[in-house]
Amino acid sequence: MKITPELVEHVALLSRLELTEEQKAQFSRELSKIFEYVEQLGEVDVSGVEPTAHPLPQKNKFRPDEVVPGLANETALANAPETEDVYFKVPQVL
Amino acid sequence: MELEPVIGFEVHAELKTRAKVWCGCSTAFGAPPNTNVCPVCMGLPGALPVLNEGAYRLALRTALALHCDIPPVTTFDRKNYYYPDLPKNYQISQNDKFLGKGGYLEINLGEAGVKQVGIDNIHLEEDAGKNIHPEGTAVDYSLLDLNRAGMPLLEIVTKPDIRSRHEAHVFMNSMRSFLKYLDVSDCKMEEGSLRFELNMSLRPKGSEEFGTKVEVKNLNSISVVLKCIDAELERQGAVLAEGGAIIQETRLWDDVEAVTRAMRTKETATDYRYFPDPDLVDFEVKEEVKQEILATLPELPVARCRRFEEQYGLSAYDAGLLTAQRQTADYFEDAVRLHNNPKGVANWIMAEALRWLNERSGGEEGEELTIEHFPVPAPAIAELLRLLDEGTITGKIAKQLFPMMIDTGKTPSVLVEEKGLKPLDDSALDPIVEEVIANMPKVADDVRNGKAKAIGALVGAVMKKTQGKANPATLTPLIKSKLGVE
Numbered sequence: 001m002k003i004t005p006e007l008v009e010h011v012a013l014l015s016r017l018e019l020t021e022e023q024k025a026q027f028s029r030e031l032s033k034i035f036e037y038v039e040q041l042g043e044v045d046v047s048g049v050e051p052t053a054h055p056l057p058q059k060n061k062f063r064p065d066e067v068v069p070g071l072a073n074e075t076a077l078a079n080a081p082e083t084e085d086v087y088f089k090v091p092q093v094l
Numbered sequence: 095m096e097l098e099p100v101i102g103f104e105v106h107a108e109l110k111t112r113a114k115v116w117c118g119c120s121t122a123f124g125a126p127p128n129t130n131v132c133p134v135c136m137g138l139p140g141a142l143p144v145l146n147e148g149a150y151r152l153a154l155r156t157a158l159a160l161h162c163d164i165p166p167v168t169t170f171d172r173k174n175y176y177y178p179d180l181p182k183n184y185q186i187s188q189n190d191k192f193l194g195k196g197g198y199l200e201i202n203l204g205e206a207g208v209k210q211v212g213i214d215n216i217h218l219e220e221d222a223g224k225n226i227h228p229e230g231t232a233v234d235y236s237l238l239d240l241n242r243a244g245m246p247l248l249e250i251v252t253k254p255d256i257r258s259r260h261e262a263h264v265f266m267n268s269m270r271s272f273l274k275y276l277d278v279s280d281c282k283m284e285e286g287s288l289r290f291e292l293n294m295s296l297r298p299k300g301s302e303e304f305g306t307k308v309e310v311k312n313l314n315s316i317s318v319v320l321k322c323i324d325a326e327l328e329r330q331g332a333v334l335a336e337g338g339a340i341i342q343e344t345r346l347w348d349d350v351e352a353v354t355r356a357m358r359t360k361e362t363a364t365d366y367r368y369f370p371d372p373d374l375v376d377f378e379v380k381e382e383v384k385q386e387i388l389a390t391l392p393e394l395p396v397a398r399c400r401r402f403e404e405q406y407g408l409s410a411y412d413a414g415l416l417t418a419q420r421q422t423a424d425y426f427e428d429a430v431r432l433h434n435n436p437k438g439v440a441n442w443i444m445a446e447a448l449r450w451l452n453e454r455s456g457g458e459e460g461e462e463l464t465i466e467h468f469p470v471p472a473p474a475i476a477e478l479l480r481l482l483d484e485g486t487i488t489g490k491i492a493k494q495l496f497p498m499m500i501d502t503g504k505t506p507s508v509l510v511e512e513k514g515l516k517p518l519d520d521s522a523l524d525p526i527v528e529e530v531i532a533n534m535p536k537v538a539d540d541v542r543n544g545k546a547k548a549i550g551a552l553v554g555a556v557m558k559k560t561q562g563k564a565n566p567a568t569l570t571p572l573i574k575s576k577l578g579v580e
Contacts, residue, residue, distance in 0.1 A: 010365075014174070014365055014367065016176050053169040053190075053191070053370040053376055054169070054370065054372065054374075054375055054376055056375055058375050059375055059376050059377065059378050060375070060376075060377050060378055060380075061144060061145070061374075061375045062144065062145055062146070062147035062150065063113075063117075063118065063144040063145065063146055063147065064146075064147060064148070065111050065112050065113050065146050065147060065148025065149065066112065066113055066118060067112050067113045067118055067119070067120045068113070068117070068118025068119070068132075070118075070119045070120070070129060070130050070131050070132045071129075071131055071132055071133075072129070073126065073127075073128050073129050076128050076129070076131045076136065076240075077128060079138075082235075084235075084237055085237075086126060086127045086128055086129075087127055087128065087226065087237035087238055087239060088128070088178075088237065088238035088240070089235050089236075089237060089238075090178040090225075090235065090236050090237070090238050091178075091234075091235060091236070092227075092233070092234050092235050092236050093177070093178055093225055093227075093236045
């Protein structure tokens with residue numbers, strides 16, 4: 001599969017990444033190679049094989065519905081780049 | 095050309111668990127901002143989610159009660175998008191192996207009968223945090239409270255089976271009533287624990303094909319959804335009337351202008367790049383768990399309504415009113431068990447108790463009062479009806495007693511004793527009747543001369559004199575015998 005510069009641009013937008021024209025060309029080249037490599041898997045006949053959602057044999061891992069105290073407000077905000085009062089401060093949304 | 099709406103809903107209900115869906119943080123509403131948070135629900139690197147079994151069971155309970163097929167294995171996927179209230183930059187949801195598929199909700203359309211609204215799928219996901227937009231012109235930022243992030247959220251996606259505003263209204267009320275009967279969600283729309291998103295298109299009436307639909311978000315109450323349906327009927331109708339085409343898009347409700355608005359295309363780029371969440375294992379739905387849950391499902395509103403009609407001989411309307419809330423239906427049945435007069439009990443509940451509650455609740459969207467808030471318990475209503483049916487008190491006295499029961503919390507028997515409200519027996523009535531006849535000779539003569547209806551005036555006068563303590567059933571014969579008429 002060819003990863004076109006346009007597709008790189010689309011994925012970059014979805015991921016909120018800003019790329020230069022050079023980077024778009026570079027990632028287009030490199031990602032195309034990676035996809036071609038992975039496409040070799042397509043040679044294997046997997047008809048009748050259930051898609052694997054998870055490689056672990058473990059199933060039904062639950063936690064009980066019990067409250068565990070959370071973090072103190074100061075601790076919760078400690079690593080935030082910006083805060084105001086008891087809140088995280090983020091660029092305006094609306 | 096007459097157009098009909100084709101409507102489906104995405105229903106979001108916060109599940110009633112103690113802890114969040116992937117971590118142990120409390121789900122309590124109204125906690126100080128950013129205090130019910132931990133590395134998992136704040137999306138800190140390295141923190142791993144583990145599914146809350148309580149949330150899983152409530153979701154499964156809902157799916158089973160909606161008659162869904164339960165696939166043997168359910169898995170969770172990541173839905174990727176960027177928004178500040180979503181700390182991980184993805185929402186853990188389900189996109190492939192849903193918890194439940196198919197199924198239906200029964201809604202009672204009164205004379206039009208019971209309709210099944212199909213369920214496409216039902217899945218478990220997490221809620222997002224809350225953005226706060228400070229007031230002021232110079233403000234160029236938002237604030238974020240992550241207490242709600244990671245709350246267990248159930249999404250029920252219906253099929254486009256709804257065909258009118260009225261059906262949509264009944265559906266939303268029925269869904270809320272259903273979820274409350276099941277006791278899986280608080281369904282407090284004012285707190286956002288129940289939300290409806292609308293999918294709507296128009297098509298010529300009688301057509302089998304669907305038109306192009308739009309999805310509308312930001313609808314925070316049932317009455318707003320109804321306003322939105324009206325607005326879209328008008329907008330889509332106008333576009334189609336001019337020969338235009340509806341654009342498939344997500345629109346936002348503008349409550350000030352009462353119209354929907356298209357979101358910018360950037361926001362509607364719905365490329366969520368779902369993939370299985372590697373942090374969560376598969377879940378096999380065990381047969382014994384299903385059986386265990388099935389055994390605890392309550393009788394649901396539509397079934398209960400039907401039974402009330404058959405078992406108690408109530409009208410469809412009355413049965414619907416009494417079964418809309420589980421508490422009211424329980425109250426009714428408790429009272430009827432104590433005094434077997436279903437119609438009498440039903441009338442008193444509807445005329446007195448529900449009226450009292452309506453006067454005090456905040457309307458359809460406000461705080462919903464249940465009959466548990468009503469100061470008169472079921473046994474007291476039963477006792478009042480028993481006293482009335484046995485002739486110990488008159489209907490008029492019963493009506494006087496009711497506000498006293500509400501104010502004092504005393505039982506009707508105690509109040510009857512205290513206030514001396516027992517009906518007067520004939521020996522006590524005798525002199526009063528004679529006095530009334532003496533005072534109203536003209537009326538008395540009319541009755542003697544065959545004007546039977548005139549006796550009403552005498553009965554009324556005695557009632558007035560005794561402050562309602564004469565029993566009308568025995569009073570009329572007593573007056574007649576005094577006048578020497580049959």
